[in-house]
Amino acid sequence: MSPAPRIYQLKYWLQQVLIRLRFLIKGEIAHLFSVKKSQRPWHMPIVAAIAISFPVFVGAYFGDLPSGIKASLGAMIILNLPLVGSLPHRLVTVMAWGFGMSLSFALGATAQQLPWLRLPVFTLMAFAVIAFGRYYRQPPPAGLFIMMAGAIALFIPIPLSKVLPATALVMFGSVFSIIIALFYSLLLLATRPSQPAPSYNYEPDTLSESIIVTSFVSLTLLIAVLLEMSNPYWAAVSCFIIIQGIHLRTIWIKQFHRLLGTLIGVGLAGWMLSWGLSGWQVACAILVMMLSIESLIDRHYGLAVIFITPLTIFIAEYGSGNALNEQIYQEVMRARLLDTALGCLLGLTGGLMMHSIKLRLPLRKLEKRLLMRYGSKP
Numbered sequence: 428m429s430p431a432p433r434i435y436q437l438k439y440w441l442q443q444v445l446i447r448l449r450f451l452i453k454g455e456i457a458h459l460f461s462v463k464k465s466q467r468p469w470h471m472p473i474v475a476a477i478a479i480s481f482p483v484f485v486g487a488y489f490g491d492l493p494s495g496i497k498a499s500l501g502a503m504i505i506l507n508l509p510l511v512g513s514l515p516h517r518l519v520t521v522m523a524w525g526f527g528m529s530l531s532f533a534l535g536a537t538a539q540q541l542p543w544l545r546l547p548v549f550t551l552m553a554f555a556v557i558a559f560g561r562y563y564r565q566p567p568p569a570g571l572f573i574m575m576a577g578a579i580a581l582f583i584p585i586p587l588s589k590v591l592p593a594t595a596l597v598m599f600g601s602v603f604s605i606i607i608a609l610f611y612s613l614l615l616l617a618t619r620p621s622q623p624a625p626s627y628n629y630e631p632d633t634l635s636e637s638i639i640v641t642s643f644v645s646l647t648l649l650i651a652v653l654l655e656m657s658n659p660y661w662a663a664v665s666c667f668i669i670i671q672g673i674h675l676r677t678i679w680i681k682q683f684h685r686l687l688g689t690l691i692g693v694g695l696a697g698w699m700l701s702w703g704l705s706g707w708q709v710a711c712a713i714l715v716m717m718l719s720i721e722s723l724i725d726r727h728y729g730l731a732v733i734f735i736t737p738l739t740i741f742i743a744e745y746g747s748g749n750a751l752n753e754q755i756y757q758e759v760m761r762a763r764l765l766d767t768a769l770g771c772l773l774g775l776t777g778g779l780m781m782h783s784i785k786l787r788l789p790l791r792k793l794e795k796r797l798l799m800r801y802g803s804k805p
Contacts, residue, residue: 483710639786688730
């Protein structure tokens with residue numbers, strides 16, 4: 428073949444690559460700026476924001492903001508309230524997540540007394556949250572805040588003598604959310620047609636995927652601890668959020684949205700922390716942030732992350748009772764960026780590994796062996 432046809436073929440190939448690349452970039456930009464229509468009742472964000480922020484207002488009233496924030500962690504189970512099924516189904520679901528929330532926090536607060544127990548306890552806790560969430564096909568946030576509560580409890584300073592009182596605060600917050608869930612569910616069932624609850628059957632790869640996700644989330648926490656990051660739990664939480672994507676495109680989009688949203692959110696958090704907020708102002712800020720998150724989470728993930736980042740910083744920093752000055756909050760901002768970058772990197776790697784046949788085959792064999800042994804069928 429003469430050089431001329433080869434040059435034409437090369438030009439044609441380059442043109443096709445450029446066309447596909449332009450189409451891909453255009454699609455990603457369109458997705459980045461597209462806002463979906465919310466599928467939830469318009470009052471759901473208001474109810475969730477009130478349920479989660481109310482304990483913080485109570486803590487501000489009594490001059491004990493850290494206790495109010497610990498209770499608000501338990502109140503976050505309101506986000507797991509199903510919008511389908513009968514009243515017992517909805518309440519049992521919220522109560523189950525409430526039990527998991529309290530247990531995770533108690534295990535984390537106890538394990539922090541012996542630092543070598545942190546990683547094993549976190550791994551077991553993460554596997555339980557991920558496996559149960561996948562088996563019961565829980566929609567977002569699924570076990571995110573339960574895992575976050577346990578991870579925070581592993582690292583915020585809680586003396587052994589105060590583990591039980593701190594856990595009781597988380598339980599009180601959960602009970603408050605269960606009461607709110609009861610009245611809100613009655614309102615929904617009286618005003619909206621109810622859809623039947625889904626039936627739960629074991630789906631293939633549930634155990635295999637749970638093992639992969641748990642491995643990468645635990646590995647992220649281990650690396651963050653070895654690097655002596657100030658908030659290693661956030662790296663693990665970031666990894667969990669990213670790796671939850673089922674498809675590779677979903678993982679990439681979540682990673683990009685989270686990185687961009689976190690970058691903006693860290694700046695927002697630093698700006699807010701520089702105000703030197705009082706207890707009442709912190710409670711108001713958490714109310715506004717929760718309302719913004721729940722209004723945006725199913726419309727545009729990246730916009731929601733802008734408010735998720737300062738919310739988690741507020742919960743961790745004000746919940747630990749640390750005094751914040753300019754130098755401290757600037758260090759917190761830098762640490763949050765590093766934690767998130769590490770979590771996103773390992774989350775994307777784990778997402779890629781979930782699609783690896785070489786990794787899945789031995790895990791599927793193990794899964795099949797376990798299911799056959801205990802009398803279940805995949």
